[in-house]
Amino acid sequence: MPRYVLNVDGERQEVEADADQPLLYALRGELARKGPKFGCGLAQCGACTVIVDGNAVRSCILPLSAIAESAQIRTLDGLRGEHPVQQAFIAREAAQCGYCTNGWVMTLVAALERNPNLSDEELRETLTGLKCRCGTHMAILRAARQAANAMANAQEV
Amino acid sequence: MSVATLDRRGFLQRSATLVFALKTGGLSILSLDAARAQSLAAAPRAIGPEELDTWISLDANGAVTAYFGKMDMGQGVDTAIAQVVAEELDVDVARVNVVMGDTHLTPNQGGASGSSGCRQGAIPLRNAAAEARRVLVARAADRLQVSSDELDVLDGKVFVRGAPERSVSYAELIEDGFATRLDWNGTYGNGLNVNGRATPKSPDQYRLVGTEVPRKDVPGKVTATTEYCHHVTLPNMLHARCIRPPVANAVPVSVDESSIAQFPDARVVRKDDFIAVVAESEWHAIKAARALKVTWSNTSAPFPPETRLFDYLRTAPAASDSSRGGFGGRAFDTAPILAAIESAARQVEAEYEVPFQSHARMAPSIGVAHVTNGEALIYSDTQKPHNTRDGIAKFLGLPPEKVRVVWKPGSGSYGRSDADEAAFEAALLSQLTGRPVRVQWMRHEGHAWDPKAPACVIRCKAGIDAENRIRGWYFQARGFSGWDVMFNAAEPRDTLVGQLTGFPKGDAHNFGVPGESYEFPESVQFWETVAPFLDRASPLRCSHMRAPQEPQVHFAHESFIDEVAAMIGADPIALRLQYLRDPREIAVLEAVAKLSNWETRSSPGAARDGAVLRGRGVAIATSFGGYVATVCEVEVERSTGRIWPRRFFVAHDCGLILNPRGLRGTIEGNIVQGMSRTLCEEVRFDTEMVRSEDWLSYPILDVKDAPEAIEIVTIDRPEEPAGGAGEPSHVTVPAAIANAVFDATGVRLRRLPLTAERMKAALG
Numbered sequence: 001m002p003r004y005v006l007n008v009d010g011e012r013q014e015v016e017a018d019a020d021q022p023l024l025y026a027l028r029g030e031l032a033r034k035g036p037k038f039g040c041g042l043a044q045c046g047a048c049t050v051i052v053d054g055n056a057v058r059s060c061i062l063p064l065s066a067i068a069e070s071a072q073i074r075t076l077d078g079l080r081g082e083h084p085v086q087q088a089f090i091a092r093e094a095a096q097c098g099y100c101t102n103g104w105v106m107t108l109v110a111a112l113e114r115n116p117n118l119s120d121e122e123l124r125e126t127l128t129g130l131k132c133r134c135g136t137h138m139a140i141l142r143a144a145r146q147a148a149n150a151m152a153n154a155q156e157v
Numbered sequence: 158m159s160v161a162t163l164d165r166r167g168f169l170q171r172s173a174t175l176v177f178a179l180k181t182g183g184l185s186i187l188s189l190d191a192a193r194a195q196s197l198a199a200a201p202r203a204i205g206p207e208e209l210d211t212w213i214s215l216d217a218n219g220a221v222t223a224y225f226g227k228m229d230m231g232q233g234v235d236t237a238i239a240q241v242v243a244e245e246l247d248v249d250v251a252r253v254n255v256v257m258g259d260t261h262l263t264p265n266q267g268g269a270s271g272s273s274g275c276r277q278g279a280i281p282l283r284n285a286a287a288e289a290r291r292v293l294v295a296r297a298a299d300r301l302q303v304s305s306d307e308l309d310v311l312d313g314k315v316f317v318r319g320a321p322e323r324s325v326s327y328a329e330l331i332e333d334g335f336a337t338r339l340d341w342n343g344t345y346g347n348g349l350n351v352n353g354r355a356t357p358k359s360p361d362q363y364r365l366v367g368t369e370v371p372r373k374d375v376p377g378k379v380t381a382t383t384e385y386c387h388h389v390t391l392p393n394m395l396h397a398r399c400i401r402p403p404v405a406n407a408v409p410v411s412v413d414e415s416s417i418a419q420f421p422d423a424r425v426v427r428k429d430d431f432i433a434v435v436a437e438s439e440w441h442a443i444k445a446a447r448a449l450k451v452t453w454s455n456t457s458a459p460f461p462p463e464t465r466l467f468d469y470l471r472t473a474p475a476a477s478d479s480s481r482g483g484f485g486g487r488a489f490d491t492a493p494i495l496a497a498i499e500s501a502a503r504q505v506e507a508e509y510e511v512p513f514q515s516h517a518r519m520a521p522s523i524g525v526a527h528v529t530n531g532e533a534l535i536y537s538d539t540q541k542p543h544n545t546r547d548g549i550a551k552f553l554g555l556p557p558e559k560v561r562v563v564w565k566p567g568s569g570s571y572g573r574s575d576a577d578e579a580a581f582e583a584a585l586l587s588q589l590t591g592r593p594v595r596v597q598w599m600r601h602e603g604h605a606w607d608p609k610a611p612a613c614v615i616r617c618k619a620g621i622d623a624e625n626r627i628r629g630w631y632f633q634a635r636g637f638s639g640w641d642v643m644f645n646a647a648e649p650r651d652t653l654v655g656q657l658t659g660f661p662k663g664d665a666h667n668f669g670v671p672g673e674s675y676e677f678p679e680s681v682q683f684w685e686t687v688a689p690f691l692d693r694a695s696p697l698r699c700s701h702m703r704a705p706q707e708p709q710v711h712f713a714h715e716s717f718i719d720e721v722a723a724m725i726g727a728d729p730i731a732l733r734l735q736y737l738r739d740p741r742e743i744a745v746l747e748a749v750a751k752l753s754n755w756e757t758r759s760s761p762g763a764a765r766d767g768a769v770l771r772g773r774g775v776a777i778a779t780s781f782g783g784y785v786a787t788v789c790e791v792e793v794e795r796s797t798g799r800i801w802p803r804r805f806f807v808a809h810d811c812g813l814i815l816n817p818r819g820l821r822g823t824i825e826g827n828i829v830q831g832m833s834r835t836l837c838e839e840v841r842f843d844t845e846m847v848r849s850e851d852w853l854s855y856p857i858l859d860v861k862d863a864p865e866a867i868e869i870v871t872i873d874r875p876e877e878p879a880g881g882a883g884e885p886s887h888v889t890v891p892a893a894i895a896n897a898v899f900d901a902t903g904v905r906l907r908r909l910p911l912t913a914e915r916m917k918a919a920l921g
Contacts, residue, residue: 035381096231098378099568135829
């Protein structure tokens with residue numbers, strides 16, 4: 001089986017796997033990440049989201065062979081609880097079962113690091129397509145607003 | 158290997174640090190050896206309900222462990238339990254760890270069920286914690302040479318009132334545990350209760366119960382430290398994927414194992430009509446399952462065309478009815494009521510239709526099992542681990558005490574979802590392969606093969622007299638049985654793999670009728686079930702889904718009373734108040750009218766032109782000890798038919814509130830999931846198979862369609878026992894929206910879901 005170099009959360013890792021194996025299975029498997037989750041394997045729900053070179057990406061359909069050696073991959077685990085988006089989700093209790101939380105947090109991290117000055121409408125547009133079955137949407141939107149405000153204020157300072 | 162016995166003292170002293178002393182050598186798989194050191198247990202632990210040690214333990218550092226035979230499904234029930242235990246024990250809530258849903262550690266309190274976590278599940282914990290405090294204070298009194306009533310407790314330290322330097326900590330008093338008997342009511346399940354000699358605090362003494370203690374589970378979920386069931390791995394574990402037939406009811410005729418020869422680590426495992434592929438690598442299990450060539454039996458189309466669904470429900474003979482079984486089953490005679498309706502001045506009639514709906518969990522079913530040497534260790538996110546233990550024991554031919562089911566957090570499941578299925582499949586595959594096995598369902602299985610919420614047709618009739626009073630009321634629900642497979646997995650016949658391997662499906666029947674207190678002079682509410690389309694391993698088999706059958710029956714009932722109000726020109730709230738008798742129902746209805754600035758008038762509203770039509774609607778529900786009234790304000794876009802519930806107002810009374818913030822979050826989730834079921838959700842099928850198999854073919858509510866606001870007023874009634882909150886508000890949503898749509902448009906939609914397409918067609 002071919003070997004692939006992955007830069008995950010700042011660490012260089014090598015994994016041996018089929019070329020068509022999606023990144024998610026390497027992250028969940030030998031790289032032991034608990035953040036990205038299997039929800040659909042079809043890029044329809046977002047539970048598997050990671051950030052690759054600044055973009056929120058659905059890792060359940062991204063084959064290892066399509067990832068450049070230089071690519072920088074970030075996972076929820078790698079945020080270490082310190083990110084303003086995580087702090088906002090905890091403060092707003094924006095999770096019920098929490099299985100989808102990874103997707104909402106990582107999508108927001110990618111978007112708000114690019115531009116934290118998003119209106120409520122723009123936040124909804126950013127998050128559209130992510131699934132939450134428990135119906136935690138209202139708390140998630142409050143957390144998104146709080147995180148955006150915190151990151152925008154930090155930028156001004 | 159043998160089942161290790163536990164050094165009880167060691168367990169009690171050190172359980173919180175997960176270090177266990179085992180009296181005898183030889184670890185059994187039931188005792189979770191070093192390979193699973195991150196898990197919670199050595200075992201078996203004595204878990205007789207009548208022992209105080211079953212419920213509460215303290216370690217040498219004063220950490221408290223509460224053993225809860227239910228689980229939190231994401232609404233913060235474990236936090237509420239920690240509050241209740243900390244309250245009675247007089248310790249800081251941060252000291253209390255809550256162990257949930259492990260058949261070797263927790264008593265059988267029935268699992269997650271019927272919004273009962275606080276309503277019923279908290280009560281034995283409260284009583285046990287109060288008794289634990291009494292025992293510890295009595296020991297302190299001996300130690301300090303005073304009487305118990307001279308002592309106070311502050312965060313686990315017992316001291317002499319007025320002389321706080323004379324003190325002793327709980328940790329110094331615990332010794333060999335409590336060794337105290339409780340009075341047990343002899344019941345297992347939701348109703349399990351125990352009492353000690355202590356009297357629990359009265360609500361006016363509460364300092365923690367009723368406060369907004371932050372949820373214990375959220376940080377771990379947000380920072381990727383929570384171990385979900387999906388994360389469990391066991392040494393030497395195989396990955397499995399199941400093979401489903403392309404046509405429901407088809408069975409395998411032959412399996413071409415050479416079709417997966419390119420995956421040397423993969424192989425086929427089959428028992429009777431159940432086929433799976435196991436592999437060393439998860440990705441290879443997936444690829445091999447896709448590649449495997451199976452010849453299936455030719456089977457005649459098992460389902461009618463989808464367009465015939467409601468005709469079938471209307472015309473099929475009744476398989477059972479509410480006089481013959483189920484909750485609240487009682488005899489009914491429709492003749493006098495129908496006569497009263499016919500003889501009234503005017504009649505109103507309507508028929509409502511609700512399709513099958515899917516639990517559609519974020520993660521499809523997961524199960525990890527290790528079966529060896531006559532023992533089984535199962536990891537599952539089932540809602541009812543003790544029942545699952547019993548079912549798997551029967552399935553594998555083991556005594557129940559040799560099976561341990563360990564609940565781990567999973568994706569929200571909202572009833573008898575697919576959660577139990579993979580646990581049974583993993584157990585079978587582990588037994589057949591002799592290796593630990595992890596079964597992860599794929600997306601198409603989670604949607605197409607989970608047990609469904611039953612479809613139904615509901616007929617309502619009312620007779621109105623010359624003074625616009627309701628004289629007679631007739632409510633008939635006809636649906637598939639909500640117990641087509643039972644709401645727990647205590648029998649293998651209630652699982653897919655069980656039905657495929659020689660356990661014929663049962664024949665239990667239940668549906669439901671609304672529970673409000675409307676008093677009409679003549680009234681009958683009853684249900685009938687019809688036979689399922691397919692009697693074996695059906696992807697349309699039905700079971701419990703959040704507030705079982707209540708969203709369906711309340712959609713009809715609360716729409717129909719609005720139809721009556723519209724016919725006689727009455728305000729919908731005023732008409733309801735005229736017939737309600739329960740003061741708590743009246744109170745929530747009045748509270749929601751105030752909260753929403755309800756304008757007293759009849760529906761529909763006056764302004765019905767313009768591109769966007771606006772209206773308001775109300776619905777109530779009384780369910781699982783919760784009383785709810787909900788007002789919805791909708792906008793309907795005339796050109797597209799899009800219905801947007803812009804604002805909700807909810808008045809909620811569930812008695813004593815343990816954690817107001819947790820309650821509000823629970824209500825919000827109920828409302829948003831209810832919106833999804835009302836506006837989006839319908840299981841599609843054709844004559845061969847369910848065709849809702851992913852998020853495109855079974856859409857749920859998107860965040861861009863979430864409401865602008867959900868305003869909630871909670872009515873705290875500390876004098877009343879805690880009622881349910883996990884379901885009651887969910888039940889109000891379909892009719893609140895449908896009534897608001899009528900108010901906005903003058904068009905009555907009687908078929909769920911209220912899609913834009915249906916709305917547009919109805920607007921013409």
